[in-house]
Amino acid sequence: MGSPRTYGDACAAAHALDLVGERWALLVVRELLLGPKRFSDLRSGLPNAGPNRVSQRLRELEEAGIVRRRKLGPPARSWVYELTEWGQQLRPVLVQLGRWGRLSPFRDLDAGISVDALMLALQGDFASEASDGLSATYALVFGDDRVAARVADGDIDITRGEPTAPDATITTDTRTFAAVLTRRRRLEEAVRAGDVTVSGDLNAVERLLDSFPRPEAVETPPA
Numbered sequence: 001m002g003s004p005r006t007y008g009d010a011c012a013a014a015h016a017l018d019l020v021g022e023r024w025a026l027l028v029v030r031e032l033l034l035g036p037k038r039f040s041d042l043r044s045g046l047p048n049a050g051p052n053r054v055s056q057r058l059r060e061l062e063e064a065g066i067v068r069r070r071k072l073g074p075p076a077r078s079w080v081y082e083l084t085e086w087g088q089q090l091r092p093v094l095v096q097l098g099r100w101g102r103l104s105p106f107r108d109l110d111a112g113i114s115v116d117a118l119m120l121a122l123q124g125d126f127a128s129e130a131s132d133g134l135s136a137t138y139a140l141v142f143g144d145d146r147v148a149a150r151v152a153d154g155d156i157d158i159t160r161g162e163p164t165a166p167d168a169t170i171t172t173d174t175r176t177f178a179a180v181l182t183r184r185r186r187l188e189e190a191v192r193a194g195d196v197t198v199s200g201d202l203n204a205v206e207r208l209l210d211s212f213p214r215p216e217a218v219e220t221p222p223a
Helices: 012-020 025-031 039-044 051-063 091-101 115-125 174-181 187-192 202-210
Strands: 067-071 079-083 136-142 145-152 155-160 168-171 197-200
Touching: 012 025, 025 051, 025 091, 025 115, 039 051, 039 079, 051 067, 091 115, 115 145, 115 155, 115 174, 136 174, 136 202, 168 202, 174 187, 187 197, 187 202, 197 202
Parallel strands: 136 168
Antiparallel strands: 067 079, 136 145, 145 155, 168 197
């Protein structure tokens, strides 16, 4: 590993933190869960991390066998970073960590959020019992970033790319979508304000939002 720091503990959890516990490491993994990215695209999802810090984390994750770097074939011919098979196994870890973090009374819900972080939240917040038999495909458009979300059989599948014949297309930005998802804004109000555009089956969009019940945050500790 590039960093000499270690807990020096035989506990597997301590060793896991030796590998991915450095600042920004797990967020680099988060940004790669939906597929490979160029360094510039990876950086755009981590605007508060300096390029040197991101490069360092990538080197360490490569050395650990969690991330690999490869060159795309023509016509792109660009270098990208992607998770290894072992790295992909961190997905449920990040989902569960997000579920735990959503109970915090200290989270800043108005802070920025990347597309990949938002999609991880969709995976973590989705409640099959609340989806009530929903079966639909959605195109989520965030600027140049396009994501396909498919709900069926009480589960949600999210992939980067444009779905064929979606039941509904939602065009917005991540902050607005997060606000609607967390019930801080009503969908109707966001549509009227022009911050969200919905084409296709509006009822399917409303049922999708109903599939994400909001958990109660834990109580703030007394001062």
